[in-house]
Amino acid sequence: MMNTAVLVSGGGTNLQALIDYEMAHKADGCPYTIKVVMSDHKDAYAVERAKNAGIPAEIVSPYAVMGADVAKAASREEKREAVSNAVLSLCNDYNIDAIVLAGWLTVNSGKLIKAFENRMINLHPALLPKFGGVGMWGHHVHEAVLAAKETESGCTVHLVDGGCDTGKILVQKKVPVLPDDTPETLYARIAPQEHIAIVEGTIMLSGLLGKNQ
Template identity: 45%
Template sequence: MLRIAVLVSGSGSNLQAIIDEIEKGSLNCEIKYVISDSEKAYGLERAKNHGIETIALDRKIYKGKVSDEILNLINGQVDLIVLAGYLSILNGEILRVFRNKIINIHPSLIPSFSGAGMYGIKVHEAAVKKGVKYSGCTVHFVNEEVDGGEILLQEVVPVFVEDTAETLQKRILVEEHKLLPKAIKLISDKKVKIENGKCYISK
């Protein structure tokens, strides 16, 4: 069984999607920890409601040491780290120890509207401002480059002329809730291989 740690910063709706799939029996994995960089993140409450151990490492207190603290707590305890709306940037030793074992969901079709400073509603504001006809979401592996790791899965969402950042965000979030559990299942089923900067998915 795949052991995972889910990192959240806000409401934790993607976390809830993972929990729901586990409880339905669709995902053969266990959430060992839910970790947040904010004590006020509602995602922590979601985890507690399902008996999952929670850890709050407030970024205002730990500053640049959050990644090291996470590594100290979970090293040897989990097989995969899932960033589900986690706003802090992982850095340092954790990226080496968990090489190819950290995934993130980003609310655009990478490489569009990604990289430093592109997170949350800002991504959708940029997409609407640019007038793109399609956006979506991407699950990718995490490395030293922000949003720069290998792309595992993507889902396309239409952007309408009348869209605001908020309406686009809601439409994409629906797809995020499907895509992230799907990515975890592929990894759990050992169907993902990384080679020469690309992800290959076996049948």
């Protein structure tokens, strides 16, 4: 069984997909168990989803882990490292085997990347390697896809490495881009595929780690 931490920033629909699968398949071999949910936003609805499922939720925003005064004066890089170090510390506390980034907006850095090398996956709302990298998240991705007049889009689950959206691809799901699409309608078509992909990617990671027994 793969002890898993899920990192979130927003509404948590992909977290909910992971929770629902685990609950539905506990008796017949779900290979992962969500031990903790961490959020870099204290008001993220994903935190409520975790609590409703009886899963511990930890807030790891810069303000929470650095203190308000220090966070206000800190650089972006300092905030990222502080959050990443807090995540690593909590992963040690919860005996975590793997990390799933499910709508996590902080760019991880420092010791966390090395400590969870080949044990951390991310869900990205496009078909990598296209439309990845700094600034490519949420509606920004869908806007870029439409501006480029792509005929298909989708989502990708990949291993996290030291780059931004550059790790080995594990799962991709594709959807058509329609002529009258807006970022909102395109997202609505991709979202159900994200829910499938995040579960498939997490199960695949458990196999890579030998945690599926």
